[in-house]
Amino acid sequence: MLLKSKDIAYLGVLLGINQLFIILSSVIETNTIILFAAAALIIGIVRVEFGVKSGVVFYVASCILGFFLTFNKIEMITYIIFFGLYSIIKSIIECKIDKKVTSWIIKIICFNLLIVILYFTIKAFIVLKLYWWMIVLAQVLFLVYDYAFTVFINYYINIIRPKLKL
Numbered sequence: 001m002l003l004k005s006k007d008i009a010y011l012g013v014l015l016g017i018n019q020l021f022i023i024l025s026s027v028i029e030t031n032t033i034i035l036f037a038a039a040a041l042i043i044g045i046v047r048v049e050f051g052v053k054s055g056v057v058f059y060v061a062s063c064i065l066g067f068f069l070t071f072n073k074i075e076m077i078t079y080i081i082f083f084g085l086y087s088i089i090k091s092i093i094e095c096k097i098d099k100k101v102t103s104w105i106i107k108i109i110c111f112n113l114l115i116v117i118l119y120f121t122i123k124a125f126i127v128l129k130l131y132w133w134m135i136v137l138a139q140v141l142f143l144v145y146d147y148a149f150t151v152f153i154n155y156y157i158n159i160i161r162p163k164l165k166l
Helices: 005-027 029-050 052-069 073-096 100-123 132-164
Strands: none
Touching: 005 029, 005 052, 005 073, 029 052, 029 073, 029 132, 052 073, 073 100, 073 132, 100 132
């Protein structure tokens, strides 16, 4: 996993953009989830450019740096447990499993496991009521998020990446 100085500089810029999204999520309270999702897309770019191992290291670095730089530590737990981690899980699932139906089923199971972990972690800090319609809405929003994530990564690979000349 030895990287050239150009690659390290690119990773530094990506980490800066990632942290910008994370910090803005604390400043702009109404768009927290959208900004965390955007920060997670940066992890997807790292995975495409440098592989899963570099993606994991980038995820850990973004979590540590984000935890120190963000104002709302409870919200950061959402990024750590779900958004950042799901970027890594998604790439591993899509690399290992060729069948789309099996891939979707495994991703939905992983999503539900991560959401349960997130729910009990956040519930330890704040009072949180959960209703049945929230669970259904979360499933639908997850499918939209996963599809949008895939569209973005494909757009990056086919349109943006060739223009970067890396």
